[in-house]
Amino acid sequence: MISEKFAQSQGIDPNTPNIARVYDYFLGGKDNFAADRLLAEQVLKVAPNAPATARANRGFLIRATEFVANAGIRQFVDLGTGIPTSPNVHEAAQAINPDARVAYVDNDxxxxxxxxxxxxxxxxxxxxxxxxxxxxxxxxxxxxxxxxIDFAEPVGVLLVAMLHLMTDQDGPDELVAEIRDRMAPGSYLVLSHVWDDPAGVARTAAEQYAQRNANAPVVPRATEQIRRFFDGFDLVEPGLVFLDQWRPTEDMTNAGADDQFGLCAVGRKP
Ligand SMILES: C[S@@+](CC[C@H](N)C(=O)[O-])C[C@H]1O[C@@H](n2cnc3c(N)ncnc32)[C@H](O)[C@@H]1O
Structure with a gap:
């Protein structure tokens, strides 16, 4: 945990609510400041399941990393990695392939x-x-x-809880296509995204981020928009589903009961 004073000495603004730190708060982490907790509490008023969705998202990230590692992938690029939370991508991948290499990338x-x-x-x-x-x-x-990372070889690219931080003006379809074109055949894309649920809960929560001037917007998207990110990939079973529905483990007896806000899938580049 770092103090607000130390954060400021590193050029970090503790007073602007920060996407990574709010997410850390939902996950029960300690790496967040008062401004983040204020926004998180506002979000919780309209979307009380936000922490359950954050946990379900981490669960998907780990199960999907294990799946990709078991498919023989030994190198991973985790785009928008977030404040480290255990288990993390390298722990999951190296438990299967001890030589697995991971590049964590973030702009924050x-x-x-x-x-x-x-x-x-x-x-x-x-x-x-x-x-x-x-x-x-x-x-x-x-x-x-x-x-x-050797891009001549297959790679696992993770865009987990990341693309809903891109506005339509950022051109998320084009960004994913550019990344896809750099991936060798046999590579995997692991992606999750906030779903624009029909009741509008995610949109109302997203408005809280905008009202409190968070450092990035949250842009829920419809199922078809999220599926389009997988153009040029073959979706592995079970396709695009809610987070807990993606290859749940046997101990996930309550899977999906309180998580209907995140869609996810894994695609393989043929
Ligand atoms: C909600 S967290 C997700 C963390 C992790 N991928 C997970 O799913 O548990 C989103 C992360 O994306 C990062 N991020 C936001 N915009 C970004 C950008 N334009 N480029 C790189 N990283 C970005 C944030 O700093 C944050 O760490």
Missing amino acids: SIVLVHARALLASNAHGVIVVQGDLRDPKGIFEDPELLSH
Whole structure:
């Protein structure tokens, strides 16, 4: 946990609600400040299931990483990695392939401070790169990333709880297409996204982020818009589903009971 004072010394603004820190709060983390908790509490008033959705999202991320690692993938690029939460992508991947390499990418200073601290204690096969998804070329041609990840070989790319932070003006379809074109055949895309539910709960929650001037918008999208991100990929079973419905483990007896806000899928590039 870092103090607001230390955060400020690192050029981090503790007074602007921050997407990564609000998400950390929903996950029960300690890496958040008063402004983040205020926004989170507003969101909870209109979307009390937000913490359940955040947990379901982490569960999907780990099950999907294990699936991709079991398919033989040994290198991963986690775009919009968030403040580290255990288990993380490298822990899940290396439990299956101990030599798996992971590149964590985020554009947020607070995430980078925490992720680099994690790297200091677990340097094996992991790098942390500053990059903005709106500039895929900058990420995918970063020399450090290229020395760690070989894009001539299949790779697992994670865009988990990430694309709903892109507005339509950012061109998320084009961004994903550009990333897809850099992935070798046999690569996997792991993606989850806030769903624009018919009752409008996600949209009302998104308005709270805008009203409190969070550092990024939240843009819920319809099922077909989310499915379009997988153009050029074959969806693996069970396709595009709610987070808890994606290959639930046997111990997930309550799967899906309180999570209807996030859609997710895994696609394989043929
Ligand atoms: C909600 S968190 C998701 C974290 C993790 N992927 C997960 O699903 O548990 C979204 C992350 O995306 C990062 N992010 C937002 N906009 C970004 C951008 N344009 N480029 C790179 N990262 C971004 C945020 O800083 C945050 O860490």
